[in-house]
Amino acid sequence: MPLTRLAFVVPGQGTHLGCEGGAAAARSIVKTADEQALIRAAQTGDRAAFEELVHRYDRDVLRLALNLLHRTEDARDVYQEAFLKVYKNIHRFRFECSFYTWVYRIVTNVCLDHLRRRISRPEDQAPEPSPDETAPTNFFERVAEDRLIGDPERSFMGKEIGWRIHGALQTLTPRERMVFEMKHYQGLKLRAIGELLGTTEETVKNSLFRATRKLRTRLEGLL
Amino acid sequence: MNEINKSACEPTERLLVLYACDELEEAERSSVEQHVQQCAGCAATLARELRMREVLASAGRPADRLDPSGLLLAQCRSKLAEKLDDDAAPAARRRWFGWLRPSEWFVLRPAWTATLLVLIGVSLGTVAPRWFTPEPGPINGAGVIVSAPRLTDQDMQTLGVSGINWVGDSNAGTQRIELHVTAEKPLILQGTTDDTDVRRVLTFIVQNGQRFDSGIRLDSVDVLRMRSGDAAVRQALCNAVQSDRNPGVRLKALEALRGFEQDELVRDTLLAALVEDSNPGVRIEAINALRTLTEKSPDFDDQRVIDVLRDRMQKDPNTYIRMQSAAAVRQLGPRQSY
Numbered sequence: 028m029p030l031t032r033l034a035f036v037v038p039g040q041g042t043h044l045g046c047e048g049g050a051a052a053a054r055s056i057v058k059t060a061d062e063q064a065l066i067r068a069a070q071t072g073d074r075a076a077f078e079e080l081v082h083r084y085d086r087d088v089l090r091l092a093l094n095l096l097h098r099t100e101d102a103r104d105v106y107q108e109a110f111l112k113v114y115k116n117i118h119r120f121r122f123e124c125s126f127y128t129w130v131y132r133i134v135t136n137v138c139l140d141h142l143r144r145r146i147s148r149p150e151d152q153a154p155e156p157s158p159d160e161t162a163p164t165n166f167f168e169r170v171a172e173d174r175l176i177g178d179p180e181r182s183f184m185g186k187e188i189g190w191r192i193h194g195a196l197q198t199l200t201p202r203e204r205m206v207f208e209m210k211h212y213q214g215l216k217l218r219a220i221g222e223l224l225g226t227t228e229e230t231v232k233n234s235l236f237r238a239t240r241k242l243r244t245r246l247e248g249l250l
Numbered sequence: 251m252n253e254i255n256k257s258a259c260e261p262t263e264r265l266l267v268l269y270a271c272d273e274l275e276e277a278e279r280s281s282v283e284q285h286v287q288q289c290a291g292c293a294a295t296l297a298r299e300l301r302m303r304e305v306l307a308s309a310g311r312p313a314d315r316l317d318p319s320g321l322l323l324a325q326c327r328s329k330l331a332e333k334l335d336d337d338a339a340p341a342a343r344r345r346w347f348g349w350l351r352p353s354e355w356f357v358l359r360p361a362w363t364a365t366l367l368v369l370i371g372v373s374l375g376t377v378a379p380r381w382f383t384p385e386p387g388p389i390n391g392a393g394v395i396v397s398a399p400r401l402t403d404q405d406m407q408t409l410g411v412s413g414i415n416w417v418g419d420s421n422a423g424t425q426r427i428e429l430h431v432t433a434e435k436p437l438i439l440q441g442t443t444d445d446t447d448v449r450r451v452l453t454f455i456v457q458n459g460q461r462f463d464s465g466i467r468l469d470s471v472d473v474l475r476m477r478s479g480d481a482a483v484r485q486a487l488c489n490a491v492q493s494d495r496n497p498g499v500r501l502k503a504l505e506a507l508r509g510f511e512q513d514e515l516v517r518d519t520l521l522a523a524l525v526e527d528s529n530p531g532v533r534i535e536a537i538n539a540l541r542t543l544t545e546k547s548p549d550f551d552d553q554r555v556i557d558v559l560r561d562r563m564q565k566d567p568n569t570y571i572r573m574q575s576a577a578a579v580r581q582l583g584p585r586q587s588y
Contacts, residue, residue, distance in 0.1 A: 089323050092312035099322055106326040114334060117444060192309045210271055211306060217273050239267045249305050
């Protein structure tokens, strides 16, 4: 109830918070207007505008690809393929949804294609690296990680858990994996995930439910 | 905590998952919380669900391990920029020059394209023959000399010929030769092979083959074969057989000398060609001419010819020539000893 919440606002601070909220809203509006201008410029072939748009989203896109595919080569391919599709189709974007949603629809489709290809043609794929193999090879990164881990027993347990989770995630279908990743690690709402995947919220719920059951079964000993 | 009906737990299990990930409406949340307070089984399930989320959250994310420094992101950005650069170049070319590609408008307007192609075909069919048919009139303002001996010796030294054409109607007997000459100034020489200047130029071409291209030399021999009865023409043709670098010209010159095998110069030329020419086609033409000679004159008695034929029947690399040589030697009679 908005009125109840307002009752807790300390005079003075309320003005300040209100200002902050207003500023955030204003920033959001400015950002949206700015993004629309960038999109329109990119639609007319402005490379700089397109690159600015890419830089707004590509960090998250790459993280999503890395988390889903667990391989830098595949993540790099997804990044290229997805943003080239965005570039080639940006003239078709009609502002009917947010640009973020539109971009993520493309990205998730490309990721799903990669995951499905991996399942259908496992012989064409290099084996997925184990959590051990994906440990940093750079000396400074390795030292930093060793310092953080410190306790060998804890380190071993951490690796064991990592292995089990890795194995458990492999049992999910591409769509279940995508839904779980978006829900659990990216914190998206199921409705938003449905929009991104071009499906209903109910279907996403079913996928999440199946994924959770599979994971619970596979991780039984850890829980 | 009281145990409740198991059947109420089945739908709740699904809600527990949504509860754990904060996807329930306020009323549903309260309902689940109420149920969990009364049901130990569902409370344990929820605890496991929450624990699983903790475990998953505690494990590092692949992205943190695989690209801790952001180097991969930088590489991806750079590679994308390169790819966009590569794509931009042909796109720019298409934008500016795309309309030049016939496929751009052929596909869009098939009817117009078909009409256009028909028109182009008709136009070419009508106009093109005119381009390729030489007109009898003066060309490029060059003067026309009609059968008058006006080319001096000096002119002959600097003579060039750019084309030899037949003009007029052969059926009506009005056909003439047109020589496009580039002496001191360009001129067109028209006339028949009876005309001195025409014949002089043609003979000059055949005798000085190195100065003219093979097409002009072939045309010249072709015209001169009508005047093979002229000793000067035969001399030129014999010269061509012995010295022209083009076997086609040598062959044509030999053909032009047919019927004059009795002429000593021609006979010597045939023998030389039979022995020395590297081209089997030319040697075959020579042996055929000599065979004609032996057939026409069975009492022919030229020891040089017989010696050459004997030599060729044994040594020529070409089977036909060896056979024809042997036949010619046989024909010359039993008086000839082998």
